[in-house]
Amino acid sequence: MKEQAKPKDALTRILDSAETLFAKQGYNGTSTRQIAAMAGISIQxxxxxxxxxxxxYNHILERSIMPVTAMINRHIQKMLKLDLGDEATLxxxxxxxxxxxxxxxxQNPNFPLLFFRQWLEQDLALRRVEWEQLAPRLRQWVMQVEAIVDQDRRQGIDLPLTFVxxxxxxxxxFTNQQFISALLNMDGESQGYMxxxxxxxxxxxxxxxxxGTELGVVEDRRQGPKAKPRPKGKAG
Incomplete structure (x- = not known):
């Protein structure tokens, strides 16, 4: 098979094809021969x-998560500079x-599909890849959100699990668009649906x-009104 594409072009086709197939079929359901065939190159x-x-697969996960990571990081950095104690600003x-x-x-529909399919896979090697690619970012975001959201608001909230x-x-x-759009009787590609x-x-x-704020209010009500200090005066 004679290949005319330059190395960079071949690599791009490989990555695009692999991302599409892994998202649609999962890791175990996709072979390297299928990827090569879709990319129009040899297996070698x-x-x-x-x-x-x-x-x-590791390369695909890293590539797919980059736009989402960059976007979230940009917003979190912006939020860290604001006074988010104000409800409207938050x-x-x-x-x-x-x-x-x-x-x-x-714009990147394969991203959620890749990770949802990965969570369904039972391969321990894939679990390791998931941990290496996603978990450190989630931990970082959770710590940053803890710095953003005030203590009173966090009361009663398991922030890491809430974030996940x-x-x-x-x-x-996004991964269930076909079902949800049918349930809502809406065009899944329409702006109204989005x-x-x-x-x-x-x-x-x-x-x-x-x-968290509501739980704090409830707790205050349970404790009842705080006793007012007795005014100082002469003993009767």
Missing amino acids: TLHYHCGSKSEL NQSINELIDELFETLH SLSMLYWGL ERLKSHAKELTSRCLRR
Whole structure:
């Protein structure tokens, strides 16, 4: 088989093909021969550029997560500079992040699919790749969110699990687009559908962050009004 493409062009085709197939079929359901065939190259060329299948998969995960990571980091750095003790400012910042996150996921649909399929795989090697690629970023984001959200608001919230739960919710809205759009009787590619998803995500996120404040208010009510200090005076 005569290949006319330059090495860079061949590598790009390999990565694009691998990302598409891994997202659609999962790691175990995709062979390197399928990837090579889709990329229009020989299996030898694929191994020359990308090494083993697991090395290629690792590269794909890193490439797919980069735009999402860059976007979230940019918003978090912006939020760290704001006074988010103000409810309106906090909500606006969260809404802006969700708006761009959903647009990023819409433009990179393979990203949530890759990680959801990976979580369904039972291969221990894939679990290691998941930990190396995603978990450190999640830990970093959680620590940054803890610095952003004030202590009173965090009361009663398991922030790491809340962060993971919301992330899986956001990604799930994209990986289940066909089912959700049918349920809502909406065109999954329409702007109206996208705006409805964003509105839903914003409301749930706001409720999660409000929960800490509400729990604090409930606890104060349970304790009852604080006793007022007795005025000092002469003993009767």
